[in-house]
Every structure is written in structure tokens, then in C-alpha cells.
Amino acid sequence: MVQFLVDVLIRAVDLALIAIGLSSVYSLIRFPNVALVQYATTGALLALALQMAGLPLLAAGIVACLMVGALAVLLNLMVFERLLRAGSAIAMIGSLALSMVFSAIFLVTAGPRAQRFELDIAPPLRFLGARVTEHQLIAAAISAVAIAGFALILFRTDLGRCMRATATNSVLARATGIDTRKVTGTVVFLSGVMAALGGIGIAVKGEMSVHLGLDMLLPVFAAAILGGLGNALGAAVGALVIAMAETLVTNVNFGPIFGQSLLFIPAAYATAASFLLLVIVLLARPYGLFVSEVKRV
Amino acid sequence: MHKALLAAACLAVIAVPARAQDVVLGAVLPLSGASATLGDDQRRGIELAVEQINEGGGVLGGRKLRVIVEDSGGRAPSALDAAKKLVTVDKVPAVIGEYSSGITIPIGQYLVQEGKVHVNIGSSSGRIRALGDGAFSVIGLDNVSSGFAADDVIAQGWKTAAFIAPNNAYGQGVAEQFQKALKERGGEVVSTVLYTEGQTTYRRELQQLERGRPDVYVYSAYGKEAATINREAFELGLNSTPWYAIYLSMCTTDADPKFVQGQYGLDLNNIGPDGKSYEEAYRKKYGENFRTSFNGYGYDSVKLLAAAIDKAGSAEPAAITKALKEIGNGYQGATGDITFDADRQRSKQPYLRLKIEDGTKQR
Amino acid sequence: MSEFLIHVAIMACLYGLLSLSLNLQIGFAGLVNFGQVILFGCGTYGASIAFSHQLGPVAGILLGITFAILVALAFARLGRNLGADYWGIATLAMAEVLRIIVNNEDWLTGGAQGVGGIPLIFGDMPRPAGPLLTLALCLALLACAWWLCNRLTTSRYGLALKLMREEPQLAASLGYSLSALKSQTLMVAAVLAAAAGFVFAHYVTFVGPDQLVASETFLIWAMVVIGGTGNHLGAIVGAILMQFLFAYVPFVKDALGLPSEYVAAMRLMLVGGGLLAFLMWRTQGLIPERVGETRHV
Numbered sequence: 001m002v003q004f005l006v007d008v009l010i011r012a013v014d015l016a017l018i019a020i021g022l023s024s025v026y027s028l029i030r031f032p033n034v035a036l037v038q039y040a041t042t043g044a045l046l047a048l049a050l051q052m053a054g055l056p057l058l059a060a061g062i063v064a065c066l067m068v069g070a071l072a073v074l075l076n077l078m079v080f081e082r083l084l085r086a087g088s089a090i091a092m093i094g095s096l097a098l099s100m101v102f103s104a105i106f107l108v109t110a111g112p113r114a115q116r117f118e119l120d121i122a123p124p125l126r127f128l129g130a131r132v133t134e135h136q137l138i139a140a141a142i143s144a145v146a147i148a149g150f151a152l153i154l155f156r157t158d159l160g161r162c163m164r165a166t167a168t169n170s171v172l173a174r175a176t177g178i179d180t181r182k183v184t185g186t187v188v189f190l191s192g193v194m195a196a197l198g199g200i201g202i203a204v205k206g207e208m209s210v211h212l213g214l215d216m217l218l219p220v221f222a223a224a225i226l227g228g229l230g231n232a233l234g235a236a237v238g239a240l241v242i243a244m245a246e247t248l249v250t251n252v253n254f255g256p257i258f259g260q261s262l263l264f265i266p267a268a269y270a271t272a273a274s275f276l277l278l279v280i281v282l283l284a285r286p287y288g289l290f291v292s293e294v295k296r297v
Numbered sequence: 298m299h300k301a302l303l304a305a306a307c308l309a310v311i312a313v314p315a316r317a318q319d320v321v322l323g324a325v326l327p328l329s330g331a332s333a334t335l336g337d338d339q340r341r342g343i344e345l346a347v348e349q350i351n352e353g354g355g356v357l358g359g360r361k362l363r364v365i366v367e368d369s370g371g372r373a374p375s376a377l378d379a380a381k382k383l384v385t386v387d388k389v390p391a392v393i394g395e396y397s398s399g400i401t402i403p404i405g406q407y408l409v410q411e412g413k414v415h416v417n418i419g420s421s422s423g424r425i426r427a428l429g430d431g432a433f434s435v436i437g438l439d440n441v442s443s444g445f446a447a448d449d450v451i452a453q454g455w456k457t458a459a460f461i462a463p464n465n466a467y468g469q470g471v472a473e474q475f476q477k478a479l480k481e482r483g484g485e486v487v488s489t490v491l492y493t494e495g496q497t498t499y500r501r502e503l504q505q506l507e508r509g510r511p512d513v514y515v516y517s518a519y520g521k522e523a524a525t526i527n528r529e530a531f532e533l534g535l536n537s538t539p540w541y542a543i544y545l546s547m548c549t550t551d552a553d554p555k556f557v558q559g560q561y562g563l564d565l566n567n568i569g570p571d572g573k574s575y576e577e578a579y580r581k582k583y584g585e586n587f588r589t590s591f592n593g594y595g596y597d598s599v600k601l602l603a604a605a606i607d608k609a610g611s612a613e614p615a616a617i618t619k620a621l622k623e624i625g626n627g628y629q630g631a632t633g634d635i636t637f638d639a640d641r642q643r644s645k646q647p648y649l650r651l652k653i654e655d656g657t658k659q660r
Numbered sequence: 661m662s663e664f665l666i667h668v669a670i671m672a673c674l675y676g677l678l679s680l681s682l683n684l685q686i687g688f689a690g691l692v693n694f695g696q697v698i699l700f701g702c703g704t705y706g707a708s709i710a711f712s713h714q715l716g717p718v719a720g721i722l723l724g725i726t727f728a729i730l731v732a733l734a735f736a737r738l739g740r741n742l743g744a745d746y747w748g749i750a751t752l753a754m755a756e757v758l759r760i761i762v763n764n765e766d767w768l769t770g771g772a773q774g775v776g777g778i779p780l781i782f783g784d785m786p787r788p789a790g791p792l793l794t795l796a797l798c799l800a801l802l803a804c805a806w807w808l809c810n811r812l813t814t815s816r817y818g819l820a821l822k823l824m825r826e827e828p829q830l831a832a833s834l835g836y837s838l839s840a841l842k843s844q845t846l847m848v849a850a851v852l853a854a855a856a857g858f859v860f861a862h863y864v865t866f867v868g869p870d871q872l873v874a875s876e877t878f879l880i881w882a883m884v885v886i887g888g889t890g891n892h893l894g895a896i897v898g899a900i901l902m903q904f905l906f907a908y909v910p911f912v913k914d915a916l917g918l919p920s921e922y923v924a925a926m927r928l929m930l931v932g933g934g935l936l937a938f939l940m941w942r943t944q945g946l947i948p949e950r951v952g953e954t955r956h957v
Contacts, residue, residue: 003504007498007500007501007504010498010500011497011498011501014497014498031745032745032749079936079940082940083939083940086939086943088744088745089686089690089692089744089745089748090939090943092692092745092748093692093881093885093935093939094935094936094939094940096878096881096935097882097931097932097933097934097935097936097939098932098936099932100878100928100929100931100932100933100935101928101929101932101933101936102932103928103932104924104925104926104928104929104932104933105925107329107924107925107928108922108925113334113520113551114334114520114521114524114551116524121553121555121556124531124532124533124534131532131533131534132532133532136532202497205497205498206497206498206524206525206528206529207521207524207525207528207551208521209520209521211495211521212497215495215496215497216497218752218753218756221749221752221753222753225746225749229745229746246501247501250501250502250504250505251501251504251505253508262487262488262508262509264488264505266490266491266764267464267490267491267492267493267501267502267505268464268491268492268493268760268763268764269760269764270493270501270502271493271496271756271760272756272757272760272761275753275754275756275757276753276757278749278750278753279738279750279753279754279757282738282742282746282750283737283738286741286742286743286746287743287746328923328924329923329924329925329927329928330924333924365914367910367923368910368923368924370923370924370927371870372870372871372873372875372876373864373866373868373870373871374671374864374871375906375927377667377864378667378668378671378906378907378910379910381663381664381667382664382907382910382911384663385662385663385664385667386662386664386911397870398773398774399772399773399774399866399868399869399870399871400870402774402776402866403776403864403865403866406776406777406865406866407865410780422773424773424776427776427777464763464764464772465772465870466771466772466773466774466868466870468772469766469771469772469773470773491764493760
């Protein structure tokens with residue numbers, strides 16, 4: 001049971017940061033930015049390159065996150081602001097196109113091979129019968145701190161208030177003297193940082209390749225949509241739900257029911273389970289679990 | 298608009314320079330997409346063979362050999378585009394490739410229809426057997442390697458096995474064949490997991506396998522997935538049970554040595570007259586050990602084709618097919634003895650029995 | 661006409677059909693379908709299931725059309741109360757779920773190893789008559805589809821679609837049933853895509869799940885957007901242009917002496933970069949939509 005919870009948490013942490021980035025940016029500029037998963041890859045690749053250049057991992061990670069944040073702001077100004085004028089669907093397709101361009105750049109610069117950080121290998125720790133490693137604990141802790149910090153910014157600071165005001169009604173927010181452009185810029189920057197941190201977190205625990213981001217696309221979207229796009233902390237809950245669905249499918253033994261010792265749903269259906277969950281939730285609650293607004297298109 | 302496009306296309310066809318003196322072969326490999334690591338390694342083998350042949354005076358009495366390598370992108374339409382380009386524009390008599398069975402089969406069928414030679418160097422699906430005259434495999438199909446692995450597992454005294462492989466054409470094929478082979482020899486596969494590639498963790502899949510309490514874990518994986526599985530098996534403490542790798546070097550190349558300590562496995566046997574020197578040439582040129590097990594097939598396919606062209610005294614497809622059938626009987630390649638059966642498939646392969654103990658050792 | 665050119669032209673026609681089908685959805689009904697490739701897959705698997713179970717090609721096309729209509733109805737059911745971007749992600753997820761099913765249900769679909777040896781359409785004809793006849797068939801199919809789409813969109817029905825795209829509330833208030841319009845459009849589009857899939861299966865002679873990955877959908881998207889959304893000719897021109905560019909990238913590589921991995925990067929850049937450039941600087945595409953084009957008013 002503890003092992004089950006640990007597995008769910010490990011997977012949820014992988015998804016949560018990127019999903020939060022996706023969701024928070026959606027609250028201000030109303031389109032799901034597909035390129036965000038590529039920001040995660042960029043963050044991991046940059047951190048890797050910086051570490052190889054001699055920086056300690058911590059410094060490499062921080063620099064990479066800041067660089068990706070800046071990149072996110074730059075792309076938002078140069079590409080997405082322009083695309084958004086033509087509508088949110090166009091902006092979404094544009095972000096998809098942008099992530100293909102990212103893929104091409106990764107392919108030429110980093111090559112298709114699997115890579116990993118140079119880290120010491122520690123034997124697994126036993127924790128109430130569950131098996132975890134130091135790297136997994138550290139990655140989980142960093143993610144938890146990042147999520148908590150994000151929540152603090154959102155609910156305890158002036159900036160957070162401005163963000164929420166802009167998200168709820170940007171016209172009114174502007175009328176009350178909030179610099180909505182600056183607020184949007186800050187959120188875009190934070191979303192880039194979160195995504196990069198998520199990417200680095202995945203890479204630190206093991207191996208990464210240039211496909212990291214695109215492989216995460218659907219699970220991350222499923223998590224963000226389940227939580228309700230625009231609801232940043234809902235995305236974290238969404239990630240937990242997705243992780244739990246996948247883990248249940250792979251680890252529940254149906255054997256005893258059918259008089260066999262072992263009978264599992266084929267592991268290949270684990271990913272299908274999370275997508276199906278997404279579809280079912282959307283049928284019942286068209287805007288996710290934690291968003292109450294109802295509009296029909 | 299259409300006319301302009303067609304005209305532009307025709308121009309592009311004419312503009313390709315043709316060097317009549319060279320003997321040109323073609324290859325379609327996955328240089329991008331999910332199997333890019335493997336495709337790139339296949340290309341290395343081909344490159345090395347071409348270099349060596351040309352250093353040794355080329356083919357047909359001094360003509361240079363050239364292999365045009367095209368990218369399939371891991372998608373059948375692009376692979377077919379590439380194969381058709383090679384056949385109709387570059388006029389090659391033989392095409393080598395691909396890696397995925399799902400792509401090898403359509404291009405193989407096309408080449409056989411065209412009366413050209415097709416050499417499969419990477420796919421092991423049993424369905425390749427039915428491609429028809431002109432299609433050869435220098436790689437043993439699933440039944441060959443699975444039979445060997447099952448023999449080896451039984452010989453070690455293991456009765457029950459848990460099996461894990463990627464959920465693609467390769468993995469499904471090996472899973473089915475291995476299960477069959479082990480059963481025939483009195484053992485049993487207690488659980489099989491075919492994992493979806495591209496996930497960040499395979500812990501859950503591994504724990505599902507663990508429930509079967511097997512005597513041995515049998516696996517075959519490559520690239521990022523293989524490294525992740527090895528690491529997570531170590532982290533979960535599953536390495537206290539023996540692990541057996543089908544193609545050990547491919548499964549462990551990207552993994553940290555600590556994770557794979559003690560693993561058993563089978564691997565290709567580079568013992569032919571070409572074997573050792575090939576291994577050294579590869580290491581010298583690329584500065585690392587074999588990245589996957591697949592480069593040797595690329596190498597052997599070019600060497601075989603060159604030998605067949607020399608024997609036939611011509612680069613005509615029909616003549617090459619005939620010569621290949623004659624040569625492919627005890628030919629000593631870098632991957633060992635190559636003998637084709639009646640369906641032009643490699644019928645046997647001398648695998649190595651290996652174990653990793655502070656480096657890979659023969660058992 | 662060289663055989664290679666015939667081949668590229670056949671593929672261009674098939675992509676033209678897919679592009680027309682997607683254009684009908686996004687260009688006219690405003691349906692952001694990211695699961696287009698699965699509608700194509702309905703056709704290929706209709707052909708493959710009929711072949712592997714010895715039912716004959718007529719059963720194949722009927723099966724393909726039935727699958728396509730079922731999937732279209734499922735998509736439409738989902739779309740009834742979802743926003744465009746949510747629906748886009750939902751279709752992407754459904755397509756992936758279907759691909760996973762096809763990949764695993766070996767007994768029905770042939771699994772990941774696929775089904776080979778599907779007979780060529782004019783296989784027993786001497787060459788080059790066979791390929792030429794196939795090309796003629798594909799051209800005829802494309803022309804029929806074009807005529808059908810034109811007929812549909814220049815009628816009152818087409819006006820209703822455009823009205824739904826631009827002003828959904830107004831359309832509803834005028835008595836149009838939006839969900840009926842959506843599902844009808846999807847069904848027509850699905851049948852076109854399935855027809856392309858069926859011919860593709862009998863031309864390539866192999867059907868497998870690798871043909872149904874999401875990147876194929878994005879390629880078709882690029883064709884439509886570059887050609888011009890909301891214009892049938894634009895969709896066809898986009899498809900032909902992209903297919904020819906794709907097929908001739910290797911020649912550029914040969915001429916410039918580039919290593920082969922650049923082909924992959926170049927293709928990605930063509931799709932991603934081309935799509936992005938058109939979205940940013942020429943949203944209307946090569947051949948813009950003609951406004952106010954109707955026969956019956």
C-alpha cells in the first residue's frame with residue numbers, strides 16, 4: 001500500500017509541475033500552450049549542457065530555469081501575442097507548430113540519443129516497506145517546494161492578487177490600475193520556470209531524450225484538463241488522479257476473481273486509462289473537475 | 298498550379314547528378330523518430346563496410362561502391378517514398394532496411410514486386426518470411442533468438458520466467474516466440490508485460506512482473522527505455538533475482554554498469570573472420586563500444602551484397618539474387634555464419650552466452 | 661512521367677482527400693479536430709480486417725465507413741458541450757486510445773506487427789498501366805470529393821455551417837441544431853478520410869498502428885493551414901505542395917551533400933516552421949477563403 005502511494009507520488013510529481021505551468025498560463029492567455037512541454041525538454045537539455053560545461057548541478061538547474069523563463073516570455077511576445085489576435089484555436093495550433101520547430105532544433109543540436117546527468121548512484125532506501133531512492137526524494141521535495149512557493153505567490157502576495165484579478169476579468173483589472181501586460185509577462189515567465197524545473201526533475205531521476213516533452217504531452221494535458229485549465233492547483237490534483245489511474249491499471253491483480261493466480265490488464269493500457277478518464281470527465285464536467293464556469297460553444 | 302508543381306518536380310529529378318562509374322546500392326533506415334538510435338547505428342555498420350570495400354579496391358574490378366542512405370522517419374509513407382526514390386530515380390538494384398517490421402514489410406513487398414533485391418537487417422517478425430523471392434534476411438527472425446534464449450534459460454535451471462519488452466512490432470514478436478519456445482522446453486512464462494515507450498517511469502510495470510515470483514526476468518529493450526528499466530529494477534531490488542537479456546549489449550549499453558552487474562544474456566557473436574576486426578574498426582571510428590546489436594547486420598548486408606555483385610559479375614538484381622543464394626551458405630560475416638534457408642531467411646546464428654561481472658564475460 | 665512522380669502524385673491525392681476532410685471540419689464548421697488520423701485509420705483497418713478475415717474488399721470499404729461514422733458520432737457526442745480547445749485535446753486523446761487498442765488487440769487487427777500483403781488495386785495490370793490507373797482512380801476520387809464538398813458548402817447547408825463557425829448563438833437562435841450540424845459534418849468528413857485510408861491500404865499493401873500516430877494529424881493540419889482554411893482548392897493545393905516537398909527533401913540532401921539526419925530535421929521544420937509562418941503572417945493561407953460564395957440564396 002505504501003509502495004502504491006509512493007509510485008503514485010513519483011509519477012504525479014513528474015506531471016504536476018508542467019501541468020501547473022500549463023494551467024496557470026491558460027488562466028491569463030486563454031489557450032493551451034502545447035510548446036510548454038518542449039520548454040521542459042529545453043530546461044533539461046540546458047541544465048545538462050551547463051553541467052557538462054562545468055557548473056555544479058544546482059547552479060546549472062537555476063540558470064537553465066531562468067533561461068527557459070526568459071525564452072517563454074520572449075516567445076510569448078514575438079509569437080503568441082500575434083497568434084492570439086486570430087483566436088485561441090489558432091494560437092494552440094501555432095504552439096503545436098512551434099513545438100515541432102523545437103523538435104527539429106533538438107534533433108540537430110542534441111541528437112536522438114538518451115542522455116543523463118552525472119550523479120552518484122545511491123542504493124534504494126526502504127521506507128515503511130516501500131522502495132525509493134534519494135534522487136526521487138530530492139526531486140519530489142523540490143517539486144513540493146516549487147508548488148508551495150507558487151501557491152504562496154498566488155494567494156499571499158500582491159502579485160498573486162493581480163494575477164487572479166487579471167484572470168477573472170482582465171478589463172476590470174486594467175480599469176483598476178493593474179498593469180495586466182506586466183502580470184501576464186510574469187505568469188508566462190513563471191510557467192516557463194515551472195516547466196523547466198519539471199523537465200529537470202524528470203531528467204535527474206534517470207534518463208532523458210529529446211522526445212521527453214512530446215512523450216509527456218497527453219498525460220500533462222490530461223492532468224491539467226482534469227484539474228480544470230486555468231486552475232493551477234487543480235492541475236496538481238489532476239496529476240495525482242492521472243498517476244493513480246495509471247498505477248491502478250498496472251497493479252491491480254484481477255486473477256482471484258477469475259480463479260487464476262495472476263491476471264492484469266495489459267500494461268499497454270495504462271496510458272489509455274488516463275486518456276479515457278480524461279474523456280469521461282469531460283463528458284460529465286466539460287471544464288474539468290475544479291472549474292465551475294459553464295459556457296457553451 | 299499543378300503544372301508548375303509537376304514541372305518543378307521533373308526538374309528536381311533531372312538535377313540529381315548521376316555517377317555512372319559507381320555501383321550504387323540503397324538503404325532505408327529510421328534516422329529520426331522513435332527508433333533513431335538504432336537506425337543511426339545501422340548506418341554506422343553500412344558506412345564501415347562501404348569504406349572497407351572501397352579501400353580494398355571496390356567492386357566489379359575497381360568500381361567504387363556507394364550506398365545512398367535515406368531516412369524513413371519511422372513512418373511507412375516516407376519509407377515508401379524513399380524506397381521508390383531509390384528504385385526509380387537512383388536505379389539501385391538492391392535496398393537494405395529497415396528496422397521496424399511495420400516498415401520493412403511494405404518496402405520489402407514493393408521491392409519484390411519491382412524485381413529488386415531486399416535485404417532485411419533489423420526486423421525479426423515472422424511475417425517477413427512470406428515476402429517472396431528477392432527478399433533476404435541477414436538477421437535471424439524471432440524464432441531463432443527466442444529458441445536460443447529459452448534453451449539457455451532452461452540450461453541455467455530456471456523454470457519460470459517473467460518477460461518484459463516494448464509494446465511494438467519487435468517486442469510483441471519476441472514475447473510470443475519466447476513464450477512458445479519456453480513452453481516447448483518445459484518452462485513457463487508466468488507474466489508478460491509489454492510496456493508503452495516514452496514513459497518517465499516503468500516502476501509499476503516492473504512491480505507487476507514481480508508479483509509472479511519468477512526464477513528469472515527475461516527482457517529485451519533498447520535506448521532510453523532499457524536504461525530506465527535497468528535503473529528502476531535496481532532501485533526496486535529486483536536484481537536479487539537473475540536477469541536475462543535478449544541482446545545483452547543492446548539492453549545495457551546506456552545503463553550504468555552498477556545497475557546491470559550480474560545480468561545474464563545472449564548476444565551476437567562477432568567471431569567470423571571479420572568479427573574481431575570489425576569490432577575494432579567500429580571502436581576506432583566511433584570511439585565507443587557497439588551502441589546496439591544492429592550495426593553488424595548493416596555491415597554484413599553490404600559485404601554480402603558486394604560479394605554477390607562480384608560473384609555475379611554484374612549489378613543486375615536477378616543476378617545478385619542468384620549469387621546471394623549461392624554465397625549465403627556458410628558465409629562468414631561479422632555476425633557469424635550466415636546460411637539462408639529455403640525462404641532466404643537466416644536459419645541459424647551463433648549467439649554468445651554472456652554474463653556481466655565487472656565487465657561483460659563469456660560464460 | 662517517372663514512376664517516382666506517379667507515386668508521389670498518388671500520395672498527394674490521398675493526402676488531398678484527408679486535407680479536404682479536415683478542412684470541412686476546421687474551415688467550415690470550426691471543429692478543431694486533432695484526431696483526424698484515426699478517421700483515416702478507420703479506412704485502413706477496414707481494409708486490413710476485411711483482408712485478414714477473408715471478407716473481400718467490398719466488406720472492407722463498408723467496414724471502414726462504418727468505423728468512421730461510429731468514431732465521428734463519438735467525437736460529435738463529446739463535442740456537444742466542449743469548448744474548441746478542450747475538444748481538440750479530447751479528440752487527440754480519443755485517437756490515441758483507439759491507436760493503443762489497435763496496437764494490442766492482435767486477434768482482430770494484427771497488433772503492432774500489422775497486416776501485410778493486402779492486394780494492390782490494379783495489381784494484375786502490366787506496368788506502368790497499374791500505377792497510372794491507380795493514379796487515375798485517386799484523381800477521380802479527389803475530384804468527386806471536391807465536387808461533393810463544394811456542393812455541400814455552397815448550399816444553404818454551407819451557409820449554416822459558416823454561421824455556426826462565426827456566430828454559434830445566432831445560428832442556434834435561428835433554429836439550427838448545432839449538434840446536428842456538427843455531427844453531420846463530422847460524418848461526411850469521416851467518410852472522406854476513411855476512403856483515403858482504404859485506398860492507401862490497398863496501395864501501400866501494409867496496415868499497422870505506426871501509421872496512426874498523432875504527428876500524421878499535425879501534417880494534415882499543416883496542409884490545410886498552408887493551403888488556406890475554408891477553401892477546398894486551398895486544402896488540395898496545400899496537400900499536394902506538402903507531399904511534394906516531403907518527397908523531394910531527400911533530393912535536396914543529395915544535392916547539398918547533407919547527412920541524413922538533417923532530412924528528419926528539415927521535414928519537421930517544413931511542417932512546424934511552415935505552419936507557424938503561415939499562422940503568423942498569412943493566416944488565410946495560399947488560397948484564401950472566398951466570402952459570400954453561394955449558389956442558392
